[in-house]
Every structure is written in structure tokens, then in C-alpha cells.
Amino acid sequence: MLFTFTSCTRSTSTAGNDAAAPQEQALSEADLDKARTNYVNYCGGCHGRELQTFVNRKWQHGASAKDLFKSIKFGHPQEGMPAYDTTFTDQEINLLVAYLRNGINSQKSLGNTPDLSKGAVYQSEEFRFRLDTVVTGLEVPWAMAFLPNGDMLITERSGTLYRFTQAKQLQKVAGTPEVLAQGQGGLLDIQLHPDFSKNQTLFLSYSAVKREGGQTLSTTAVMRARLQGNTLQDQKVIFEAQPYDRTRHHYGSRLAFGRDGFLYLTMGDRGGTKTNPQNLSVHAGKTHRIKEDGSIPADNPFVDQKDAMPSIFTYGNRNAQGMARNPETGEIWLHEHGPKGGDEVNIIRKGANYGWAEVTYGINYNGFKISDLQQKAGVTDPIKVWVPSIAPSGMAFVTGNRYKGWKGDLLVGSLSFRFLSRLKVNGNNIEGEERLLQDIGRVRDVRMAPDGYVYVAVESPGRIFRLVPVQE
Incomplete structure (x- = not known):
């Protein structure tokens, strides 16, 4: 099964924290598993190991693929998020972005409220x-x-x-x-x-x-x-x-x-x-x-x-x-x-x-x-x-x-x-x-x-x- 995702890489012609225009690529099951593992190991401690916390979120720094790529790569130190530019390759960051975007859309379709039926x-x-x-x-x-x-x-x-x-x-x-x-x-x-x-x-x-x-x-x-x-x-x-x-x-x-x-x-x-x-x-x-x-x-x-x-x-x-x-x-x-x-x-x-x-x-x-x-x-x-x-x-x-x-x-x-x-x-x-x-x-x-x-x-x-x- 393949998932579509948007790839961003930093352009050699840009300065600072700019990223190049997104490009559509395919995300395989193996890539998805790798991205999921990285998310749980590095992101889940703050953001939760499931993606429910991102649903209906107010994205202060933007929710586009380009915005997410920049946030992960360069971080937001004033808000407690370090840069991951030396932790992940650009390709690994792209996979994380894809995992986030696909997961958030899935959560929106499935709902994010656990079953707490009265009488359970x-x-x-x-x-x-x-x-x-x-x-x-x-x-x-x-x-x-x-x-x-x-x-x-x-x-x-x-x-x-x-x-x-x-x-x-x-x-x-x-x-x-x-x-x-x-x-x-x-x-x-x-x-x-x-x-x-x-x-x-x-x-x-x-x-x-x-x-x-x-x-x-x-x-x-x-x-x-x-x-x-x-x-x-x-x-x-x-x-x-x-x-x-x-x-x-x-x-x-x-x-x-x-x-x-x-x-x-x-x-x-x-x-x-x-x-x-x-x-x-x-x-x-x-x-x-x-x-x-x-x-x-x-x-x-x-x-x-x-x-x-x-x-x-x-x-x-x-x-x-x-x-x-x-x-x-x-x-x-x-x-x-x-x-x-x-x-x-x-x-x-x-x-x-x-x-x-x-x-x-x-x-x-x-x-x-x-x-x-x-x-x-x-x-x-x-x-x-x-x-x-x-x-x-x-x-x-x-x-x-x-x-x-x-x-x-x-x-x-x-x-x-x-x-x-x-x-x-x-x-x-x-x-x-x-x-x-x-x-x-x-x-x-x-x-x-x-x-x-x-x-x-x-x-x-x-x-x-x-x-x-x-x-x-």
C-alpha cells in the first residue's frame, strides 16, 4: 500500500530556514513504519504517542508540509522544541511530515474520542x-x-x-x-x-x-x-x-x-x-x-x-x-x-x-x-x-x-x-x-x-x- 506525501528539502540557493517547494512522492509501508517509530521515540513524549493531539490543533507555525518540515528541522527552542537537523536526514523528516499529515487526516475521519460508554x-x-x-x-x-x-x-x-x-x-x-x-x-x-x-x-x-x-x-x-x-x-x-x-x-x-x-x-x-x-x-x-x-x-x-x-x-x-x-x-x-x-x-x-x-x-x-x-x-x-x-x-x-x-x-x-x-x-x-x-x-x-x-x-x-x- 502506498501513501502520497509531500517532500521538502532545503534549497542550496536559499538562506536561513527556508525550504524548497514541496514535491509529491510515494510513501511505502516500510517508510510509514520507520516514520512511526521515529515519531513515537522522539516526538511522542511531548505530543502523545497517538496523533489525536494534532486534530483541530491551532498551528502557530503553520500546518503545510513545508511548515512542518521547517519546524522539525530547525525546531522552536523558545517553545521547548529542539532542532532535529542533526538527528534526522531530510528524507527522514519528510517521512515524519507524511506520517503526521496522513495520520491527522485519518484521525479526523475516525474521530478522536475514546469509547467511554456509560455503564462500562x-x-x-x-x-x-x-x-x-x-x-x-x-x-x-x-x-x-x-x-x-x-x-x-x-x-x-x-x-x-x-x-x-x-x-x-x-x-x-x-x-x-x-x-x-x-x-x-x-x-x-x-x-x-x-x-x-x-x-x-x-x-x-x-x-x-x-x-x-x-x-x-x-x-x-x-x-x-x-x-x-x-x-x-x-x-x-x-x-x-x-x-x-x-x-x-x-x-x-x-x-x-x-x-x-x-x-x-x-x-x-x-x-x-x-x-x-x-x-x-x-x-x-x-x-x-x-x-x-x-x-x-x-x-x-x-x-x-x-x-x-x-x-x-x-x-x-x-x-x-x-x-x-x-x-x-x-x-x-x-x-x-x-x-x-x-x-x-x-x-x-x-x-x-x-x-x-x-x-x-x-x-x-x-x-x-x-x-x-x-x-x-x-x-x-x-x-x-x-x-x-x-x-x-x-x-x-x-x-x-x-x-x-x-x-x-x-x-x-x-x-x-x-x-x-x-x-x-x-x-x-x-x-x-x-x-x-x-x-x-x-x-x-x-x-x-x-x-x-x-x-x-x-x-x-x-x-x-x-x-x-x-x-x-
Whole structure:
């Protein structure tokens, strides 16, 4: 079977990133298999191993064969995509382009929604459960929070905050901050104040935007506000990472309150692999610890160190998009994206260095080595490593007695492989993993709600499900 594809090669008569006019060629089954292998091995970690994420995509750099060829060959470093010009030949890039274009068209004809028929029953190692569809009509629901009256707040990465009511109405909440909804940026995490029922205070993390000298810059910021009906009031920015940057990725942005009453927040390295995570004079590549008004706890580890950002609690972090407080120990756990391989689960310790990018279990997306070291003196080892990467997002400890055999375990969403991971926790160790809900979609967030159920948010189409155990 032959597939038609468009070949682009760089012209010797052009300069810079120009590519020659496309030419139609034939793609054999062998070529298709080669392109599929390269896509899964080099592209699937970020874009997902299936092509559903490309369907109905807003192509910032163009969707033509010529545009795709240039994107793969020369990359978009400011958005976290390296150049593959030394990884692939032009012919291999052409095959990737063909694979993308044929696959996307196929997905459009077949649809990209997995079969989640009402009444379908799933089997875990301990019990059976079903999925209830709670919310539909979303695109990229990044985070959830549950109000005392049973309503749910949902952040959409595009910048909208929704309230999902008990009457199943999806209502917009006014007063959210301006966000730069590009790349991995947008309206990100949401966390209620521990005394929300008394003060109606919540916290939002997001990619803040600044226009300066003809450039659009962004950074990770946290806003505190009071929810009054469907409006945010008394907004105050309590954290604004420095410096602003031109990149559009690795914002981190998960929020959690510790038992000490302080707010912990993750900050990705913003693409500054070699410059930010080990540098205490910038916020990027760290976990931060602040008071609810944004001021700095007096016992933060670097508060008295010259040229160090006083909010830093840990450093050497790459991009943590999952964080939760262990209900048994009170410690803060987080997971973070590795590069191509090397996603990690860490327990954060005051002043600890987690090694990025001097220590890693992964390599760069284009196949080049980042470091020869997986361990180093003075670096805190992860308690779990995923190779290959699952692209983890969202994180929750299972509490209560509703899920037999799961109590105390850790649930983590996978963006790349599109499943829900249950990590079996024993003290401070992870002793096993069960992968659930294969192909449910790109899992962005996982939360335990006050009603005792697990809620899972997936992307594109954006939906929120509830896991309901089936009584035997």
C-alpha cells in the first residue's frame, strides 16, 4: 500500500530556514513504519504517542508540509522544541511530515474520542469501577478545586475559570488575570485557602505576560483573590517569578498548602536547562515556599544567603506539574517531567538539590546527551523514575475508605501514554505501579474531592470523570 506525501528539502540557493517547494512522492509501508517509530521515540513524549493531539490543533507555525518540515528541522527552542537537523536526514523528516499529515487526516475521519460508554466497567487489581462523565464542553481543563457547597472550580488553560454547579451548569467566573495562553502557558493551577469556608480566598497560578521593547515576555505568577459569587475580588499578585522570559514552556505552576500553613509552588526551568535550575539568583527551576500574602517565611533555607531568591525551598527541579501533601506524613511530594526519559517522583526537603540538569535519567528530545550522571554527591535521589517518560501531570493521594486497597496510594495522570497511574506507596517508598484507564485521553489533573471520589480531568476534548467503585 502506498501513501502520497509531500517532500521538502532545503534549497542550496536559499538562506536561513527556508525550504524548497514541496514535491509529491510515494510513501511505502516500510517508510510509514520507520516514520512511526521515529515519531513515537522522539516526538511522542511531548505530543502523545497517538496523533489525536494534532486534530483541530491551532498551528502557530503553520500546518503545510513545508511548515512542518521547517519546524522539525530547525525546531522552536523558545517553545521547548529542539532542532532535529542533526538527528534526522531530510528524507527522514519528510517521512515524519507524511506520517503526521496522513495520520491527522485519518484521525479526523475516525474521530478522536475514546469509547467511554456509560455503564462500562473497569477492573483494577483490587476492585471494579465505572467512569461517570461529570463535565463536558471543555478544551484543556488544567486543574480542579471543590467548593464547600459541592460546586467545582475548573481552570481552562486558555484563560477561563469556570464554576460547575450542582445544577450541572458551567458558569464563567469574572476577574481572572491576563494570561499568555501560548505553548504550555495559560491559566494553570487553583488552590483553595485552608479556611476557604470562612474567607472565600483562593489562589491561581498562571503565565503572566509583559510587553517590553517590542517583545512579549512571560513568567509564572500566583494571584490571591476572594470569590464572591461568580466574581473574583480583592485580587493581589503575591508571587511573580523573575526574570520574565521569551520562552513559552516549563512554567511548572502546581500549588499546595503544607501543614505549616505556607503555600508551596513549583516553578519550571523555563527552558534554561544549563542556566536556571542550579542558579539561586533566579526563580526558575525551583520549588518555592511563601506565606499566604506572598511574604517570606523566616526559616526558608536561603533567606539569609546573598544573591539567592528568599522564596526558594528546593532547587535543581526541571518542571513539576504535580504536587500533593502526603496525608500521613504531612510531607510535600511532587513529580516532574524529565526530558526524553527520566520523569521523577520526589519528596521535597528543605534546601535540597534535585540535580537538574547535572543529574538526569533522560536525554534530550533530539537524542543528544544532557549528562553522564544519574547520581551525584549532594543531590537528592528520586523515589520513582519513569523511563520512558509518561509526561506526568496532576497528582493526588487516595484518602478515605471508598477505594478498597488504594488508601495512601498516589494517583498520577499521564499526558503521553494517556492513562491514570496508581503508585503503590509504603511509607516513603513506591513499591509498584498499576496503569489504569488506558487511552482515556491526556490526563491533566487528578483530585480527591470532599465527597470521597477521585476526579480525573482529560484534554481535547476536555472532560472530567469521576471514578465510582462497583459494589460486588
